[in-house]
Amino acid sequence: MGGFDLVFLARRVITPAGEAARAVGVRDGRIAAVAPLDAGLTGDRVVELADDEVLLPGLVDTHVHVNEPGRTEWEGFATATRAAAAGGVTTLVDMPLNSIPPTTDVAALETKRAAAEGQCHVDVGFWGGAVPGNVAELRGLHDAGVFGFKCFLLHSGVDEFAPLDAAGVEAALRELRTFDGLLIVHAEDSDAIDRAPTAHGEDYGGFLASRPRGAENVAIAQVIELARWTGARVHVLHLSSSDALPMIASARRDGVRITVETCPHYLSFCAEEIPDGATQFKCCPPIREAANRELLWRGLADGVIDCVVSDHSPCTVDLKRLDIGDFGVAWGGIASVQLGLPAVWTHARQRGHTLADVVRWMAERPADLVGLRHKGRIAPGADADFCVFAPDAAFVVDSGLLHHRNPVTPYAGRPLAGVVRGTWLRGAELTGDRPLGRLLRRGDA
Structure with a gap:
């Protein structure tokens, strides 16, 4: 079989059917064939993966705050998408805030x-926003190609x-x-949250108490x-x-159409291990206790x-208030788009999960969430988006080597696997x- 622009040969390829030795042929930016390794695929360029490498589909990250325009000093499209690409992410969807104007x-x-x-090094789509007074704008945003609406x-x-209050959410829905x-x-x-203790000072426990589990539980029940x-x-x-x-x-058993995500930091860290004043760990909702983390897994x-x-949510270094370590005034957000795959894999493998599981969580299902069925999988007809991953290699996170604009991260100095x-991207x-990268619209195929 010939006529391919690009052929990957790999002893380990993660496909929707599981892991197998495969040859993957690419033509015109799409996957044209997924065949046995010895099928004889030839192409203009042939890439043979090393024995310790696995071919994954490019990851799809549907929760990224780019912040441009308006707060480009926090993050911008060039830096965020370069970081995404370095982390194996080939598609992201940008949140409607903290840019000015919001979407x-x-x-x-x-x-x-x-x-x-x-500016984009990977494909980028956009969420719209649902805020008080804009119900009449939602259909127009939908028709213009946003993937959904954040509130x-x-x-x-x-x-x-x-x-939005409850009436506003119902009107939007x-x-x-x-x-x-x-x-x-x-x-x-x-x-x-208003009735919880107010966060202040260096004590992480005080910040955790200011964002109790009950605040999430009540809100989710209402939703x-x-x-x-x-x-x-x-x-x-x-x-x-x-x-x-x-x-x-x-x-879900009752037929409610609800899906849910979590984030690498909730699966990696636990409250008991966060030092006083370490505001690089501050996010909302917060990182909770170790027992809670295991239940998320x-x-x-x-x-x-x-x-x-x-939930890549960066800011400038000064807004993290690392100088005083005050959880009450520091910006809440963790910037980690470049590190999500190794962070999740490090902890997934310890719990007996496979790379196929990680691909399902970080590529296939996020793509399905936003209707990009041609993303997040190695299958004929899908975009030729790939991540070459060495799962048994390891590294220590050096924040100076990260590509997002303000390289503050709670992963700094941590050893990660993979x-x-x-x-x-598209071959x-x-x-x-x-x-x-291209700018995506809902319904793109």
Whole structure:
């Protein structure tokens, strides 16, 4: 079999059917053949993986805050997508905040797309925002190609992206139901947070108490009932409270259309090990206790948690307040888009999970969430997006080698298993010297 632009030969390839020795033929940026290794595929370029390397589909990260325009000093399209490519991520979906303007109407979406044009090293799609007063904008944003709509149930951290109350969420869901749109929810209850102790000072325990599990649990319960009443699709962002898993499973059994994600930092770290003043670990909802972490892993294994995405939420170094270590005033967000794959693999392998599991959580299911069925899998007809991964290699995280704009990370100095040795987008190798990414719209195939 010949006529391919590119052929990969690998003793280990992760496909939807599992791991196998395969030859993968690429033509015109798409996977044209997945054949036995000895099938004799030939092409203009043949890449034979080393014995310690595995061919994975490019990862799909549906939770990234790029922040450009408006807060480009926090992060921008060039830096965020270069970091993504270095971490094996070939597709990301950008959140509607913390850019200025936020992506809450079509004009703001076009401003965002204009800022991204020509800068992206990986493919980039966009979420819209659901905020008070913009129900009439949602259909227009949907038709313009956003993948769904994000809302908060409490203050978002930036004043220009206001939260919805229960009536506002229901109004948005009733509108989205008319065109089967997706609402993605930062689910922490504002009343529960207001009544919790106020975070201040260097004590991580005090910060943890300020964002209790109950705030997540109450909010998720409310989202479930609103989805039940309206019949609309909902997705719970960055789950950190394992308490919510049984009610999510129960809602699904009842036919509620709900999906849920968690993040590498909730699967990697635990509250008991976070030092005082280490504000690089601050995120909302917070990293919780070790026992909670193990239940999140069980939720992944059981299929209650659908996917793992980064929630890459960077800021400038000064906003992390590392100088005073005060959890009450530091920006809450963890920047890790480049490190998600090795971080998850490090802990997954310790718990008996396989690379096929990791690919399902970090590539296939996030792609399915946003309807990009031609992404996140090595199968004929899919985009030729690949990650060459050495799962048994290891490295110590050097923040100076990270590509996001302000390289603050809680992973600094940590040993991780698995090294990304190459990333390919539609059959082209990503080297970081020229942006090859496209801007995606919902429905792209």
